[in-house]
Amino acid sequence: MLKLSHTGRPSDEIIAELEAKRAEDVRWADGRTFGMIYDGGPSVHEVAERAALLYLHENALNTKAFPSLGAIQSEVVGWTARLLHADAESAGFLTSGGTESILCAVLAARERGRNERQVTEPEMVVTETAHAAFHKAAHLFGIKLHKTPVQSDWTADLDAMADQINDRTVLVVGSAPQYPQGLIDPIPEIAALAAQVGAHCHVDACMGGFVLPFAEQLGRPVPPWDFRVEGVDSISADIHKLGYAPKGVSVILYRNRGLRRNQTFVFDDWLGGFYASPNLQGSRSGMPMATAWAVMQHLGLEGYCALTRDTLENADQMRAGIRNIEGLQVLGDSHYHLVAMASDSRTEHPPIDVFALGDALMRRGWYHDRQKPPDTLHSTVSNTNAGVIEEYLRDLEACVEETRGERAADRSTEYSTLE
Ligand SMILES: Cc1ncc(COP(=O)(O)O)c(C=O)c1O
Numbered sequence: 001m002l003k004l005s006h007t008g009r010p011s012d013e014i015i016a017e018l019e020a021k022r023a024e025d026v027r028w029a030d031g032r033t034f035g036m037i038y039d040g041g042p043s044v045h046e047v048a049e050r051a052a053l054l055y056l057h058e059n060a061l062n063t064k065a066f067p068s069l070g071a072i073q074s075e076v077v078g079w080t081a082r083l084l085h086a087d088a089e090s091a092g093f094l095t096s097g098g099t100e101s102i103l104c105a106v107l108a109a110r111e112r113g114r115n116e117r118q119v120t121e122p123e124m125v126v127t128e129t130a131h132a133a134f135h136k137a138a139h140l141f142g143i144k145l146h147k148t149p150v151q152s153d154w155t156a157d158l159d160a161m162a163d164q165i166n167d168r169t170v171l172v173v174g175s176a177p178q179y180p181q182g183l184i185d186p187i188p189e190i191a192a193l194a195a196q197v198g199a200h201c202h203v204d205a206c207m208g209g210f211v212l213p214f215a216e217q218l219g220r221p222v223p224p225w226d227f228r229v230e231g232v233d234s235i236s237a238d239i240h241k242l243g244y245a246p247k248g249v250s251v252i253l254y255r256n257r258g259l260r261r262n263q264t265f266v267f268d269d270w271l272g273g274f275y276a277s278p279n280l281q282g283s284r285s286g287m288p289m290a291t292a293w294a295v296m297q298h299l300g301l302e303g304y305c306a307l308t309r310d311t312l313e314n315a316d317q318m319r320a321g322i323r324n325i326e327g328l329q330v331l332g333d334s335h336y337h338l339v340a341m342a343s344d345s346r347t348e349h350p351p352i353d354v355f356a357l358g359d360a361l362m363r364r365g366w367y368h369d370r371q372k373p374p375d376t377l378h379s380t381v382s383n384t385n386a387g388v389i390e391e392y393l394r395d396l397e398a399c400v401e402e403t404r405g406e407r408a409a410d411r412s413t414e415y416s417t418l419e
Pocket of ligand 1 (some may be wrong): 133
């Protein structure tokens with residue numbers, strides 16, 4: 001049984017032990033981790049670390065006590081609204097991350113269905129590529145979830161979605177882009193399906209919210225996905241992904257305050273005073289909110305455009321390199337920062353098992369998420385991987401030659417873990 005030290009320990013000793021503990025962690029600072037970490041570079045670290053120290057202890061539970069955090073929230077939400085082409089009616093909150101933003105949107109859709117259409121047995125429709133957080137939300141909030149197949153290009157199959165929509169549907173979801181293959185669903189059509197029954201339409205842009213606006217400014221083709229699309233009611237966009245703030249901050253944004261009201265909880269019938277809760281948290285660290293504010297200010301639109309240009313060029317280079325290797329393919333025609341690499345059985349060569357390939361890459365220090373079906377090595381490319389793609393592609397080719405014809409015994413996939 002573990003026992004906490006009785007007398008306490010000096011800080012130098014504690015920090016040294018924490019540093020030692022990290023030895024087995026992925027070496028993201030070397031740029032060899034494709035996902036989980038989003039590294040905006042030294043000046044972004046510096047401003048985030050200074051802001052984090054300032055707000056290490058602050059609590060956004062009560063913005064009367066900490067008005068600066070109220071202002072920080074409304075400014076960050078306002079800047080994000082502008083990026084996503086919402087108008088002055090829009091309203092949102094900061095949350096702890098993509099999952100919490102999604103949970104909030106699903107809860108709001110359920111409450112909206114109850115308030116506007118008296119739906120007491122709510123249902124929702126999502127594609128099989130929609131993030132697992134929607135399933136978690138359905139589980140937590142007692143909503144029946146219909147999961148629909150995607151087409152061969154990995155985008156939503158609208159007929160399959162339409163088949164599941166009925167007068168109990170409170171929510172229809174599209175992703176911009178979806179995580180597994182990085183494709184953008186047909187958002188205008190999905191919004192129109194939701195509108196047919198008066199359901200809420202949420203766009204999950206946790207991954208794309210801080211990429212697509214800049215990709216569009218850079219002249220890349222970006223299909224319609226944001227508040228310019230009629231019928232889009234809410235969008236989740238994570239600042240702690242390609243917004244380059246440290247972990248713990250996302251935006252949930254609604255087209256208007258009336259829609260946002262479905263998310264909030266207020267209560268005044270206990271002995272502790274008026275309780276107003278914007279999201280799923282109680283006490284709320286000011287630290288991620290302040291770092292998001294600082295990083296967004298530091299990068300500005302030009303900074304984000306430059307990071308996005310480099311990231312998308314790196315992702316293009318990665319896709320081209322993979323496509324050049326006989327027996328490998330990139331799933332879907334993604335033009336953004338997510339790359340799904342799978343084996344291509346049409347080759348004359350001995351087949352490549354991407355899980356054996358992933359193990360070989362891991363031995364060289366490259367970390368990918370493994371997913372299925374189909375067996376895939378998944379990369380989220382970001383500025384974290386600036387300058388490493390050529391070396392990666394050389395190692396990829398070498399690992400393909402090493403493992404061609406082999407099959408890994410371990411077929412497990414692990415997006416996330418419990419302990
Ligand atoms: C499309 C999409 N939605 C939601 C999430 C969940 O975000 P978080 O890990 O911040 O909870 C992710 C995470 O990668 C994602 O890619």
